[in-house]
Amino acid sequence: MIGLNGGFRHMVSKRPDLELCVLEEAEIIEANPTAFKAPWIKEVRVGAYQQCDEAAQVARAWHADAPFDVVLPGMEYAVRPAYGLAREWGLGEPGDGATRACTDKLLLRQVARAAGVAQPRYAEAASVDDAKAFFEGRPIVLKPSNRRASVGVIRVDTIDEIKSAWREMTTAGEGFRTVGRELAWRYQCEEYIDGPEISVESVVFRGEVLFENITAKRTVGGRYFTEIGHVTPAPVDDRQRRLILDKVHRLLTAMDVVSGVFHSEWRISDGVPHLVECAARPPGDLIPELIRRSQGVDLYEAFVDVLAGQRPALRTNLRSVTAVQFFRPPAGKFVELRGEEALRNSPYVFDYEVNLQSGQQVPDFSNSWQRAGYFALECPDGAVLASEIEVLNRGLEFIVE
Template identity: 35%
Template sequence: MTAPDPDTQVLFVGYNAAYLRAIDGRVPAGSVVVIEEPDIIRKRELGDAPAGFDCLDRIVPARYQQSAEALDLAVDLSAARGVAAVVPGLEYAVPGAAALAAKLGLPGATEAAAQALRDKVRLREVTGAAGVLNPRWREVHGPEDILDFAGDGPVVVKPANRQASVGVQLLDSVDAAGAARAWERTSSAAEYEQVPDRPLEWRFLAEERLRGPEFSVEALVRQGEVVFENVTAKTVIPGPYPVELGHLLPAPLDEDTRAAFGTALRALVAAVGFGTGILHAEWILTASGPTLVECAGRCPGDYLIDLIDLAYDTRIRLTLIDLLAGRPVELPRSPRRTASIRFLAAEPGTVTGVFGQDTAKALPGVRAVEVDVEAGGEVRPWASSWDRAGHVIATGPDADTTRRTVLDAVAAVRIATD
C-alpha cells in the first residue's frame, strides 16, 4: 500500500466494523470518517463506536439509502480536510458512495454503474442488452405476475434491491396459493438494523431457475480495467432459501472455464460502465457458460476478502482505498494457497451448549473458529445470511486438502439446542 497523506481523510458511506478492524493501525489515526443513517446509528448503538478504532475520527449522521442527503455534506467534509477516497462500506451505500465520489472528483464506480448494481431489474436490462448471459426474468408486482411468469416450471422470486439473500426463494413449482405465499414472504422481508425506519421503495422480480454449480468472481477494477480477479466456488443449502453454506477459493477450474469467467466479468464491467472499485459478481455455470445471478459494487461479505487475503497474501481492503484514491497498486497474479470457509448450523431452538471449539482450532490448517451463539440464545432456521450460527476458516496447499480440513473442523464443533 502507498503511504496515505496524513492530512487527508477517507470517507466511508456505511459503517462496516470488519473493514475498520482490518485497516486500524494501518492508516493514519483519525483519518476515517463514516457517514451513517441516523436510524441505524441509533438501532446499532454506534454512538461510542469511534472509541473502538484508532483510525475512526467520527460518525456523521446523514441519509444515503435511497436519498441524496449525504451529498449535501460533500462541501463541508472536504473544506476543512481534503478527501482522499470515498469507500462504499455496505451494499445499500453503493449509490451514495458513487455519487459522493463523483461530486468530489474522485475515482469511483460511476453513478450509472452503481444504480445498475443496486437494482437487479436495471442490471438485467443493461447486461442482457450487452450480450451477458442472464436467466429469463420479469419484474413482478404481485402473486399474479409470479404465477403468469412461472407457468408449471421452477422459478426464483426475489427482491431486486435488497441484500444477503433476504427474501430470495427457490420454488420447484408454483400454483395460485404458492405464488401468494412467495409474494408475501418476499415482499415482507425485513432487515431491522440494516435499513432506516422511513419508507423505502423495493422492487421484485421472478427469474428462471437455473441449474448448475455456483461461483463468484471478485475483482478490483481501475478505470474500467480489471487489475485483479479471483474465482470462488460457492455451496448453498438445499431447499427454498439459497443461503451460502461455504466458499472455496480459488475455485478448482480448468483453464477454459476460468477464462470464460474472465470474459464474462469484463463484459459485465463494460455493460454497466463500471469505473474504479471492487466487484463481487455471482454466476451459475450452465451448459451455455457463466450466467449472471447478481453483482455487488462493494467488498463482499461472508469473509471472502479474508479468504482472498489468506490465499493471495494481499490486503484487499487497503488496496481498495488506494485504488479509490487514485494511487498505484501492486497485486499478485496467482495465489499462494487455497482458502475456505464453512458456516456453522444447528437445529433451530434455544442453545444449551457449544462444544468442540478447541478441538477444531487445533486442526492443522484451521485459521479461525467463531461461534456467534451462546447458551440461552436462539438458533433460527436459515432464511438469510443473518441466520447462520458461526463459521470456520481453513487454508491448505490445494483445494481437496483445504476442503477436508474445513469440513473436519465443522464436524468437531457441536451447537446443542433444545
C-alpha cells in the same frame, strides 16, 4: 465511508497515511454504539443515507471543512450515495452506469441482456398476479431488485406457493441493519437456474482489470439462497477460468466500469456461466481475507487505492487455499456447541465465531443475517482443506432442544 464496515479495520489500522471518517444512520449507531468508538475510526457523523439524501448534505459540509480524497460505501445501501458524492467532487468511482446497474438487479439484467451475457429469463413484478403470470410450470425465484444479503430471495416450485412466498418476500426485514422509516423496494421474478455457483472478484483501475479471483461457493439450498461456504481460489481448470472471465469482462465493459472493486456472482449451467448479480464493492463473508491469505492481495487496500486515483501494484502470489464455512445447526433452541476445542486447536483455523447464545432459537437461514457463525481455514492445498473441514464437522455438535 458511508455505512460502517468493520472488514476494513485491518487495512486502515496498518496504513498510517489513512484517516477514516464514517457517516452513519443514527438508528444504526444507537443499535451498536461500541463499534463506532473503535480507535481505527477518526470521526463519526450522523446522516441518513438509506434511500435518503440527508447524508449528502452532511458530507458536503464536512468535505468543505476538510476535503476527502476517497468516498466509499461500507455497505450496499450506501453505494449510490457514496459514489454520487465522489462523482460530484471529481473523485474516483465506478461510473454512473456501473453504480446504477449494480444497485438495481432489474437494470443489471437489462444491461447484461444487451451485452449478450447468459442469464435467466426474468421480468419485473409488482403483484402476486405478475408472479403467477411469469410462472410456466418450472421453478422460479422471487427476489427484491434493490436489497442485499439474500433478504427476501425465495425459490418457488409450484404456482400454489407463489402467494405465501410473495408475502414472505415483501415483509422480509433486516432488524437493526435498516432504518425504521419506510423504504421502497422493487421486485422481480427469475427462472431458476441450477448448477454450481461461483463469484468473481475484480479490481479495475480506469477501465483496466488489474486482478481477478474466482471463488467457489455453496448456498443453503431448498427455498433460500443464503451463502454457507466459500473456497478461494476455486478449483477450476484453465478452460473454465477463461470462459468465466470472458463473461465477466463482457459484463464490466457493458456497465462502462471505470474504477473500483466488483463482486459478480454466477451459476454454471451446462458449462455456461449465467449471471446472478453484481456488486460495485468488495464482497462480505470474509472473502477479502480469504484472498489476502491465499494470494497476497488485499481487496480493501486495492479498493481505496483505485478510488484515490492510484494504480496499485497487485502481484498475485498463490500460496494456499482458504475457505469459510458457516455453521448449520438443526432447528430448535440452542443449548451448547460441543467440540469447540477442535476449532481452537486446529493448525489451519485462523478465525471462528459462534453467533448463538444459550436459549436462543436457531435462525432459519433465510438470509445472510440469519447465520449462526462460521470457521475459516488456510491450508496448503485443496486436499488438506477438504480433509480438515470433514474432521472439524465430525467433531462439532450443536445441542438444541
